[in-house]
Amino acid sequence: MITIHHLNNSRSQRILWLLEELGVPYEVKRYERTRDLQAPKELKAVHRLGKSPVLTDGERTVAETGAIVEYILAGHGDGRLMPPPGTDDYWAARQFLHYAEGSAMPPLFLMLVLQMIPDRAPFFAKPILKASMQKVDALLVRPQLALHLDHWEASLGETGWFAGPEMTAADIMMSFPVEAAAQRFGYEDRPKLRDFLLRIHERPAYRRGLRRGGPYAYA
Numbered sequence: 775m776i777t778i779h780h781l782n783n784s785r786s787q788r789i790l791w792l793l794e795e796l797g798v799p800y801e802v803k804r805y806e807r808t809r810d811l812q813a814p815k816e817l818k819a820v821h822r823l824g825k826s827p828v829l830t831d832g833e834r835t836v837a838e839t840g841a842i843v844e845y846i847l848a849g850h851g852d853g854r855l856m857p858p859p860g861t862d863d864y865w866a867a868r869q870f871l872h873y874a875e876g877s878a879m880p881p882l883f884l885m886l887v888l889q890m891i892p893d894r895a896p897f898f899a900k901p902i903l904k905a906s907m908q909k910v911d912a913l914l915v916r917p918q919l920a921l922h923l924d925h926w927e928a929s930l931g932e933t934g935w936f937a938g939p940e941m942t943a944a945d946i947m948m949s950f951p952v953e954a955a956a957q958r959f960g961y962e963d964r965p966k967l968r969d970f971l972l973r974i975h976e977r978p979a980y981r982r983g984l985r986r987g988g989p990y991a992y993a
């Protein structure tokens with residue numbers, strides 16, 4: 775039996791959704807974030823990085839969302855949720871499986887860190903740090919994020935999915951950056967992203983995953 779080590783309000787929600795779409799039985803072990811939003815130390819007993827998600831399957835432990843998605847597809851996908859191997863859509867899907875964590879998440883994380891720095895500084899340093907962080911944000915982070923958001927909107931293209939005419943694991947991987955960015959920017963000017971979120975949030979498997987995972991602030 776697969777066990778998913780799941781942190782509340784986190785990107786590991788995607789794995790529960792994937793398992794629900796495939797109808798694979800699994801157990802969820804829930805972990806609660808600490809007051810400063812870190813994972814609790816118990817997760818380090820599962821994997822030394824102490825991050826979520828982690829999958830355990832018998833003696834095997836797999837970390838990293840993208841690798842976990844590939845592990846589940848290899849063992850239980852039976853060709854579902856991926857385009858036919860070797861096609862352009864297949865390689866687009868593989869690209870998004872890597873891109874979601876490798877390229878889409880870092881600027882979103884950086885933006886969060888820049889916001890936190892002045893909040894955590896001594897009171898006399900706050901104004902100068904706030905001004906500096908806002909400058910870095912405006913010069914470096916926002917233009918990068920705009921580039922990525924434009925890429926997502928264009929990739930949804932005519933089909934409304936990230937890779938080909940049907941929903942794939944690429945859409946599940948991309949759901950977290952799309953949800954996280956929606957909270958910070960909204961999608962007033964990006965109708966395809968707005969529509970993508972509405973469609974995935976209505977899926978019965980998505981909703982079942984939410985019930986298994988507990989609190990999730992992004993849906």
Ligand SMILES: N[C@@H](CCC(=O)N[C@@H](CS)C(=O)NCC(=O)O)C(=O)O
Binds near residue numbers: 785786824838840
């Ligand atoms: N690229 C990794 C990121 C893992 C990660 O940073 N997970 C977050 C959950 S959103 C976490 O565990 N944060 C708590 C912490 O770092 O203490 C993946 O996709 O699995």
